[in-house]
Structure formats: C-alpha cells, structure tokens
Amino acid sequence: MKKIELLAPAGDLEKLKIAVLYGADAVYFGGEMFSLRAGAGNMTLEEMEEGIAFAHDHGVKAYLTINIYAHNEDIQPLREYLGKIKDFDLDAFIVSDPGIVMLIKEIIPGAEIHLSTQANMTNYQTAKFWHDVMGIKRIVLARELTFREINELRENTPEDLEYEAFVHGAMCISYSGRCLLSNFMIERDANRGMCAHPCRWKYALVEEQRPGQYYPIEEDGRGTYILNSRDLCMIEYIPQLIESGIASLKLEGRMKSVFYVATIVSAYRRAIDAYYADPENYQFKEEWMTELKKVSHREFTTGFYFDKPTNKDQNYQTSAYTRDYSFTGMVKSYDPETGYAIVEQRNKMVIGDEIEVFGPHTDFFVQELKEMYNEEGEPIESAPHPQQILKIKMEQPVEPNFMLRKKKEN
Numbered sequence: 423m424k425k426i427e428l429l430a431p432a433g434d435l436e437k438l439k440i441a442v443l444y445g446a447d448a449v450y451f452g453g454e455m456f457s458l459r460a461g462a463g464n465m466t467l468e469e470m471e472e473g474i475a476f477a478h479d480h481g482v483k484a485y486l487t488i489n490i491y492a493h494n495e496d497i498q499p500l501r502e503y504l505g506k507i508k509d510f511d512l513d514a515f516i517v518s519d520p521g522i523v524m525l526i527k528e529i530i531p532g533a534e535i536h537l538s539t540q541a542n543m544t545n546y547q548t549a550k551f552w553h554d555v556m557g558i559k560r561i562v563l564a565r566e567l568t569f570r571e572i573n574e575l576r577e578n579t580p581e582d583l584e585y586e587a588f589v590h591g592a593m594c595i596s597y598s599g600r601c602l603l604s605n606f607m608i609e610r611d612a613n614r615g616m617c618a619h620p621c622r623w624k625y626a627l628v629e630e631q632r633p634g635q636y637y638p639i640e641e642d643g644r645g646t647y648i649l650n651s652r653d654l655c656m657i658e659y660i661p662q663l664i665e666s667g668i669a670s671l672k673l674e675g676r677m678k679s680v681f682y683v684a685t686i687v688s689a690y691r692r693a694i695d696a697y698y699a700d701p702e703n704y705q706f707k708e709e710w711m712t713e714l715k716k717v718s719h720r721e722f723t724t725g726f727y728f729d730k731p732t733n734k735d736q737n738y739q740t741s742a743y744t745r746d747y748s749f750t751g752m753v754k755s756y757d758p759e760t761g762y763a764i765v766e767q768r769n770k771m772v773i774g775d776e777i778e779v780f781g782p783h784t785d786f787f788v789q790e791l792k793e794m795y796n797e798e799g800e801p802i803e804s805a806p807h808p809q810q811i812l813k814i815k816m817e818q819p820v821e822p823n824f825m826l827r828k829k830k831e832n
Contacts, residue, residue: 423462426663428694429485429586429672430687435465437676437683438473443823444684444782446692446707448483449473455503456488456496467506474511483513488526489538491519504529516562523556536560539588544571546578553583560584565654566726569666576667584669589656590686591674601633636807655722657714658706660693662727681749681768682717684825688782689713716747716827750777751812751826756819763820767810771828773803779816781824789817 430446432438452464469634477484508530518540539562552558603620610618689710697704751765757778780786796802796811
C-alpha cells in the first residue's frame with residue numbers, strides 16, 4: 423500500500439523548515455507573486471531555492487502555488503516570473519487557471535501540474551478532461567465533495583490521476599474559495615490573493631425604509647455571524663480518508679503561525695503513522711485532538727465529507743478564535759552537559775510559569791520555569807521582549823526547533 427501524503431502549508435521559509443522537521447511529506451508555498459495568500463510571508467526567489475533544497479535534503483516534496491485567476495495585466499509578469507524559476511527543482515505547480523497551465527507547459531516543459539481546489543472540480547467527467555486533455559497529474563478536490571462522491575471519482579477516472587483533499591483548517595463560505603464579497607465590499611480580490619474575510623464579520627438585516635433598525639437573524643441576538651464556518655478537522659477519520667483513494671491529505675494554514683504548523687503537522691503525522699503501523703487494530707487517540715486544540719482554532723466540523731453541512735456547522739455567536747495556549751519560545755541550541763537551552767522568546771514568560779516543551783516525533787513534557795538568564799548571563803524574572811534570547815534550564819533533553827508553550831490564565 424502506497425502511504426498517503428501529508429501536505430503542509432509553508433507561508434514562509436521558517437514555516438517550511440518547521441513543517442519538514444515536524445513530519446510533512448510535502449510542503450506547498452507561494453512566491454512573492456501569483457499566490458492566493460498575499461498576506462502570508464511568501465518567499466523571495468532566493469528563499470524558494472533554499473526551501474526547496476531543505477525539503478529535498480529531508481526527502482520532502484516542494485509544491486509552488488500559482489493559483490490566482492489571472493487578469494490580462496498578469497500575463498506578461500507571470501511569463502517573466504516563470505522564466506526566472508524555470509530551473510528550480512520544484513516537484514509540482516498548483517494552478518487553477520487553464521491559461522496559466524498552458525503558460526507553464528510552454529515555459530517549463532515536463533513540469534508536473536496539480537489542479538487547485540479553486541478550480542471547483544466536482545465530477546469524474548471534468549476530472550478526465552483535466553487529466554486527458556490538459557495533462558494534470560493531481561487534482562485538489564473541491565471541498566464540497568462527500569466520501570461517496572470521492573469514491574465514485576476514484577472508480578471512474580484513470581488510476582494514474584491522483585486526488586488531494588483538504589482535511590484541516592479554515593473553511594471558506596463560498597464555493598471552494600470563489601468569493602466576490604471581499605472585492606465587492608472593499609475592493610480586495612479574493613481570487614487574486616487579497617481576501618479580507620468578510621464572511622467572518624457580524625451581520626444583521628436592515629429594511630431600506632427603516633435605516634438603523636436592525637432585525638436579528640436569531641431570536642435572541644442583535645446580529646449574527648451567519649457566514650462564519652467552523653474549521654475543518656478530519657483527524658478522527660484517518661482510516662476513511664486513506665481508504666477513499668485520496669493520495670494526499672492537505673492542511674490549510676499558510677497565514678498561520680509556525681507554532682500552528684508544527685502542532686497540526688505533528689498531530690496528523692502521529693495519526694497517519696499509527697494507522698499504517700497496524701491498520702486492523704487502529705484506534706484514534708484523543709490526545710491527538712487535544713494537541714490540535716492547543717493552537718488557535720474555531721470550533722470544528724467535518725465539512726461535506728459525510729453529508730451536506732447544516733446550521734450546526736456554522737458558528738453564529740462569534741468569529742473569534744479559541745486561543746487557550748500561547749507559543750512562548752523556540753529552542754535554538756542545547757548543551758547536554760549543562761542542560762541549558764538557548765531559547766528565542768516568542769511570547770512573555772515569567773519565572774514560575776508551567777511550560778510544555780514539545781518537538782518533532784516526541785511527546786511533550788511539562789516543567790516549571792525555575793531559572794532564566796538574558797544574553798549577558800544575568801538572572802531575570804520575566805522575558806517580555808519579542809524574540810529576546812534567553813538561557814533556560816531544561817529538565818529533559820531538547821533539540822533545536824523544539825517549542826515552548828504555556829496555558830493561558832482564565
């Protein structure tokens with residue numbers, strides 16, 4: 423059985439490296455242009471080359487997203503951009519626009535192309551078109567498909583056509599991301615990477631002859647987040663995902679933190695590996711879900727996988743994230759003889775804090791923060807400054823890129 427791929431978001435070079443180290447089989451990222459995440463850090467050409475090399479050194483594939491829907495003024499700059507990256511050792515391009523598919527084929531013959539979820543591919547006839555006519559190797563499925571439909575796709579399309587599906591992260595209220603709200607309301611085009619997420623805003627009904635009179639959409643509210651979806655989470659259904667014939671499980675989150683990337687990659691990595699270690703006796707472990715809830719998230723939903731979502735898959739009360747833990751530090755180095763680690767602060771820590779320390783392919787451990795020193799070697803009680811370099815005594819061995827977190831006080 424070919425093992426399913428775990429595909430992780432890489433919003434910048436640091437996140438790419440963390441995704442690789444924490445267990446991703448492949449990473450996807452954008453350059454400074456033509457990606458649908460203009461607000462992510464994205465990568466310069468030099469960073470892209472470094473990231474690709476780092477991924478390949480660790481046996482991980484690297485995919486570049488060029489999934490905007492291009493306007494006329496985008497074509498010549500895109501042609502020039504492709505000329506600059508044509509010799510990069512990319513494993514695939516993620517594309518939604520047929521014209522961009524043609525450009526890539528023209529400038530980079532032999533490039534592997536994956537069809538973005540933005541293309542809304544929902545049936546086997548369309549899948550055969552993209553594969554047979556356009557030469558697409560893999561299709562990222564529209565998020566509106568059920569397991570039953572995915573099984574039908576697999577049964578009615580060529581065996582060498584791969585399918586990839588989102589399994590975790592924010593859900594767009596519009597059909598696979600094809601949204602006009604942001605462009606209409608504040609002239610930021612979601613289909614060109616500048617979505618302002620108006621679906622997360624609070625709405626009420628107003629009758630045009632009665633300005634200022636807000637009609638609640640719920641009986642007990644003055645307004646509601648009627649377009650606000652819960653976050654997708656499928657970690658409890660790894661067997662069903664693998665047995666559906668999907669080749670790659672995709673995690674959303676190129677604009678999320680490095681802490682988020684490390685946590686979700688690690689949790690899904692453990693669940694996938696546990697299944698392959700013993701498929702017949704696989705059991706879901708609640709600790710994996712507990713880990714996922716330690717990063718910023720909304721309430722979870724299984725999306726369309728089992729049936730059409732209902733009102734229970736929306737959150738009408740708030741668009742805010744749940745943030746029970748804060749990411750407090752990243753280990754830069756460790757001296758096993760003294761037990762001290764050099765840590766880059768990411769959020770405030772104070773002596774007496776109970777911190778959790780976790781790293782790739784390991785269980786976390788908990789310790790009290792008993793001693794902490796600044797760069798001059800002076801003992802300090804508090805570390806409030808962003809990216810402050812600290813020396814901290816560790817109760818167990820750690821390695822570079824281990825992370826520190828702490829539970830927030832209620």
